[in-house]
Amino acid sequence: MLNSSQATRDSCDITSGVRFYLQNGYWIGKGLLDRSCVLATRSEMHDVFRQQLRYLGNECSHLEDDESAMQQDMVTLLRKDSDRYIASLRLCAKLASVTRLYLAPPLGEFAARVGIALPVFQTTPVFHVIAADLRISGGYYGYGVHQDWPALQSSLDAVTMWLPFVSVDESNYTLDIIPRSHLRGLLPGKMQDNAYETDPLAYSDEAFLSVKAEPGDVLFMSCFLLHRSSLRGGKRMRIACSMRYENGAEPTFIANAYPFVHKRVVQREFVVKELPRTDQVRAVFGA
Numbered sequence: 001m002l003n004s005s006q007a008t009r010d011s012c013d014i015t016s017g018v019r020f021y022l023q024n025g026y027w028i029g030k031g032l033l034d035r036s037c038v039l040a041t042r043s044e045m046h047d048v049f050r051q052q053l054r055y056l057g058n059e060c061s062h063l064e065d066d067e068s069a070m071q072q073d074m075v076t077l078l079r080k081d082s083d084r085y086i087a088s089l090r091l092c093a094k095l096a097s098v099t100r101l102y103l104a105p106p107l108g109e110f111a112a113r114v115g116i117a118l119p120v121f122q123t124t125p126v127f128h129v130i131a132a133d134l135r136i137s138g139g140y141y142g143y144g145v146h147q148d149w150p151a152l153q154s155s156l157d158a159v160t161m162w163l164p165f166v167s168v169d170e171s172n173y174t175l176d177i178i179p180r181s182h183l184r185g186l187l188p189g190k191m192q193d194n195a196y197e198t199d200p201l202a203y204s205d206e207a208f209l210s211v212k213a214e215p216g217d218v219l220f221m222s223c224f225l226l227h228r229s230s231l232r233g234g235k236r237m238r239i240a241c242s243m244r245y246e247n248g249a250e251p252t253f254i255a256n257a258y259p260f261v262h263k264r265v266v267q268r269e270f271v272v273k274e275l276p277r278t279d280q281v282r283a284v285f286g287a
Contacts, residue, residue: 022114042165116246120248154246156224175210
């Protein structure tokens, strides 16, 4: 919870942040979220991987440092069972605690102040992990230079909110951005499997700015801001999550009948061959 002085300070910060965002296409809200809440969410993510390790009969890391212990357990699970590792990554993005972070009042206030009159979440948060010892074939290891709007194709004023769960600096896979590039609109590019990659002729490498952030900080980006994931990193991992506030009241979004490009398909066949036994179901209810 915020006390009154904290809330007043955050409101003042957001006022200046809104002006900066409109001009530059991004703003880093320092300490907008309670750091302890962010780290508690990271601990829940760690639990997801530890549960799988215990199920497989493996011991979990005994390192005292939470970040290092989490990375070690993730590496162990990846080497033991890559399918369970990937399933764990997917589940981390769906934790209720992650969504609660995005519903924090300062984030909603910022979205409203930049014009998101009718906020909608068309997708779940996206979980990003980069580390040299967690690289998997065909998996996420950062995206090239791109803009987010082609992955949404919704409101023109959609805001991406990027949250780090570890300290991110120039030696730890920063997010690199080009200030004011949002004012150029949608730039030419080519649709790839994971992103609409911008034509290299449309930008200069010298224009990129590396974002440094801590747990509790929030990076707000226009869906038209050029950005990329840096591949500069050492042995540590970078964990972050992103989600978009889209505007259900934006005129072009209304005119185009609310486009939704993320298709959802329900698999009707049973995934697990051995259906739950009656005694297992009864045990859930203490019967």
